[in-house]
Amino acid sequence: MIEAHALTKRYGERAAVTELSFTVRPGAVTGFLGPNGAGKSTTMRMILGLDAPTSGRVSVNGKRYAQHRAPLHEVGAMLEARAIHTGRSAYNHLLALAATTGIPRRRVDEVIDIVGLREVARKRAGGFSLGMGQRLGIASALLGDPATLVLDEPVNGLDPEGILWIRNLLKDLAAEGRTVLLSSHLMSEMALTAEHLIVIGRGRLMADTSVAEFVRSAAGTSVRVRTEEADRLRQALAGRDVTVSSTEREVLEVTGLSSDRIGRIAADSGIALAELTPQQASLEEAFMEMTRDAVEYHAPAREREGQPA
Numbered sequence: 001m002i003e004a005h006a007l008t009k010r011y012g013e014r015a016a017v018t019e020l021s022f023t024v025r026p027g028a029v030t031g032f033l034g035p036n037g038a039g040k041s042t043t044m045r046m047i048l049g050l051d052a053p054t055s056g057r058v059s060v061n062g063k064r065y066a067q068h069r070a071p072l073h074e075v076g077a078m079l080e081a082r083a084i085h086t087g088r089s090a091y092n093h094l095l096a097l098a099a100t101t102g103i104p105r106r107r108v109d110e111v112i113d114i115v116g117l118r119e120v121a122r123k124r125a126g127g128f129s130l131g132m133g134q135r136l137g138i139a140s141a142l143l144g145d146p147a148t149l150v151l152d153e154p155v156n157g158l159d160p161e162g163i164l165w166i167r168n169l170l171k172d173l174a175a176e177g178r179t180v181l182l183s184s185h186l187m188s189e190m191a192l193t194a195e196h197l198i199v200i201g202r203g204r205l206m207a208d209t210s211v212a213e214f215v216r217s218a219a220g221t222s223v224r225v226r227t228e229e230a231d232r233l234r235q236a237l238a239g240r241d242v243t244v245s246s247t248e249r250e251v252l253e254v255t256g257l258s259s260d261r262i263g264r265i266a267a268d269s270g271i272a273l274a275e276l277t278p279q280q281a282s283l284e285e286a287f288m289e290m291t292r293d294a295v296e297y298h299a300p301a302r303e304r305e306g307q308p309a
């Protein structure tokens, strides 16, 4: 369990994290989401005792990180995956880490198998691909068999197979009753991995909700209706706060009325409907909408559309 209370971090004049309070519970993967520069890494560093809060506090399993006698058994972490510049093999890298923290050699073998690095375990870790490096980072995080895992952008730069692998691994670890917190700036990926979401923007809490609830609240405000009597239905639906637009002859896009209400009005008017579909806003859209004002740097419009500026 991770508990943050009014956690605040300032770098000089700049507020990176402001009055952040949340709880990350065991048994579920919790996604830590926010646009670039939102304060995710800063918060994670404070959880791990690598940065001191300006004010407020954060505890892991009831104590500050530094107060734990054997922190690696409490929290396993992977911050920004970097290339490991080492001439050591993956096996020896993990063995050295284990030796300094009193972890037995057999645990090194276990984590190598868990992350699927057996075949390359004796190869120089410095020559690893990004994906293999991520696996090694996760092996290090799992070494102490910790109850809590904190991972910063673990899927960054991975191929689809690697992403699927991390997704399943994290779900399994949570199902074992561990607390799993992972950050990302990609809503779509998080929706597939996490059950719970903590969303921040400009260092402040914007949402603390289940993914299911986030999906529900993101459900679009418009309803697509198809009928041969589009003109008559348009008149029947007309009212204050109702907007009806149309791009196809028999299709109406209605905002301001629920699908239940539209169905009722159509029935009362004797209009047969061929389709009545609430439009689901994509999660990515909902997330961007929620954090729009909290984005540090807005890309120029052309870049946002995926074209070179």
Ligand SMILES: Nc1ncnc2c1ncn2[C@@H]1O[C@H](COP(=O)(O)OP(=O)(O)OP(=O)(O)O)[C@@H](O)[C@H]1O
Pocket (backbone or CB within 6 Å): 011, 014, 015, 016, 034, 035, 036, 037, 038, 039, 040, 041, 042, 043, 185
């Ligand atoms: N050591 C530091 N000194 C000064 N400012 C910092 C420092 N670390 C972070 N910041 C600032 O604090 C804010 C939050 O940064 P942080 O890296 O925590 O965000 P993030 O959500 O992890 O972003 P990203 O997704 O880009 O990694 C940013 O404005 C950043 O420039």
